[in-house]
Amino acid sequence: MVLGIESSCDETAAAVVADGERILSSVVATQVLTHERFGGVVPELASREHLRKIVPVVQEAGRVASVGLEDIGGVAVTEGPGLIGSLLVGLVYGKALALSLEKPLVGVNHLEGHIHGVLLENKIARNRGQDVEEARFPNVTLVVSGGHTSLFRVEMQRSAVSSRQNAVGSDRAHGLPFAANSAPNAPIFSYTRLGQTRDDAAGEAFDKVAKLLALGYPGGPILDRLARSGNPHAVDFGRVRMKGNPLDFSFSGLKTAVLYRVRGTSLEVEAYQRRIWRESAGRATTTEEILSHCSQATLDLVASFQNAVVTDLMERTLAAADSCRVPCVFVSGGVACNSVLRERFVDAAKHTGLQIFFPSHALSTDNAAMIAAAGYYKLLAGQRADYSLTAHASLPLGSSR
Numbered sequence: 001m002v003l004g005i006e007s008s009c010d011e012t013a014a015a016v017v018a019d020g021e022r023i024l025s026s027v028v029a030t031q032v033l034t035h036e037r038f039g040g041v042v043p044e045l046a047s048r049e050h051l052r053k054i055v056p057v058v059q060e061a062g063r064v065a066s067v068g069l070e071d072i073g074g075v076a077v078t079e080g081p082g083l084i085g086s087l088l089v090g091l092v093y094g095k096a097l098a099l100s101l102e103k104p105l106v107g108v109n110h111l112e113g114h115i116h117g118v119l120l121e122n123k124i125a126r127n128r129g130q131d132v133e134e135a136r137f138p139n140v141t142l143v144v145s146g147g148h149t150s151l152f153r154v155e156m157q158r159s160a161v162s163s164r165q166n167a168v169g170s171d172r173a174h175g176l177p178f179a180a181n182s183a184p185n186a187p188i189f190s191y192t193r194l195g196q197t198r199d200d201a202a203g204e205a206f207d208k209v210a211k212l213l214a215l216g217y218p219g220g221p222i223l224d225r226l227a228r229s230g231n232p233h234a235v236d237f238g239r240v241r242m243k244g245n246p247l248d249f250s251f252s253g254l255k256t257a258v259l260y261r262v263r264g265t266s267l268e269v270e271a272y273q274r275r276i277w278r279e280s281a282g283r284a285t286t287t288e289e290i291l292s293h294c295s296q297a298t299l300d301l302v303a304s305f306q307n308a309v310v311t312d313l314m315e316r317t318l319a320a321a322d323s324c325r326v327p328c329v330f331v332s333g334g335v336a337c338n339s340v341l342r343e344r345f346v347d348a349a350k351h352t353g354l355q356i357f358f359p360s361h362a363l364s365t366d367n368a369a370m371i372a373a374a375g376y377y378k379l380l381a382g383q384r385a386d387y388s389l390t391a392h393a394s395l396p397l398g399s400s401r
């Protein structure tokens, strides 16, 4: 049983996962209400919220799983990338916990966590006896969220023999049992970066467009729901051509194109009125209420923007799968919840014969079960962090191509 801790952005999360495939608990304390009125995450407020929530959230994860923390096998904690102040809260807490309980500790890259969210979901579904194919490797994974838009080639190999890994110093240095043997046949994952965003992440673009149009926060789920009432072909935003690596992304131009379509037009007046109405409501407004405060032109713009983002994500991901010659695609991260993105990928799967895997919504957005699952395989492979483990705001995953 691995205790996972995640605090890289605006969710304080802890989970207990057994054997890397059974979620015994997954507790997520969201900070949406704290950041809502700013239309985006305020880093200093996020750190303070994590400080308030980290202890009760970890305790709750133990309580729901019905395990005492002394019974867990190890602690996996997000070490980056993310907001440095936020990361430090979970990381320092996890490190102190591992030290005091004398449990092995391992750091997990947040993006690796999102990739493992897909594998975990697949294992859960298959263990339940659901008729789903087995997720395979090598595959191409799209991690698409509020902070990231990246494509990876993911491979899995098995350790042949018991081997000593990361053995730095003696066992139990600083109270942490950190030099260990790899279990024979342990899965070892490796990652190659194929492309990434050069500016905004896709989720960030959703959030900024929603803020511009005064539609609420976080923008992704709201735009997703509103777009159902708009025409996705009303505005042609054109395709984004990337110089250099065609598997890189760029969403800032699209966001600016939306801004130019709004600025100085009746859409700007409408957004202003909506902002006043939402603020005077003094409470969370429902999709139906927001819908009744949107003109058809706004809904068409929203649907067209979403269509442009989804088409871009789809095309580059399918091109990556094609160039890597892999039969399997994983899609993960908060934007993987997008209903049109899912429909379009499922449709593409039918036409191309590719296998496409998405996690459930709970495992797509930030959570600690994915961190515990990724950490489980690292611990199994004998990886251990020592006392010097620290947080990194930017932490690339894997090697570049």
Ligand code: KG4
Pocket: 009, 144, 145, 146, 147, 148, 202, 203, 204, 206, 207, 218, 219, 220, 221, 224, 333, 334, 335, 336, 337, 338, 339, 364, 365, 366
């Ligand atoms: O993975 P996540 O919880 O946190 C990060 O690591 O960033 O992703 C949050 C992001 C936000 O930008 C949110 O607007 C976006 O995911 N998101 C969506 C949807 N649900 C969440 N974007 C588009 N469509 C959705 N249905």
Ligand code: ZN
Pocket: 110, 114, 145, 333, 334, 365, 366
């Ligand atoms: Zn994330």
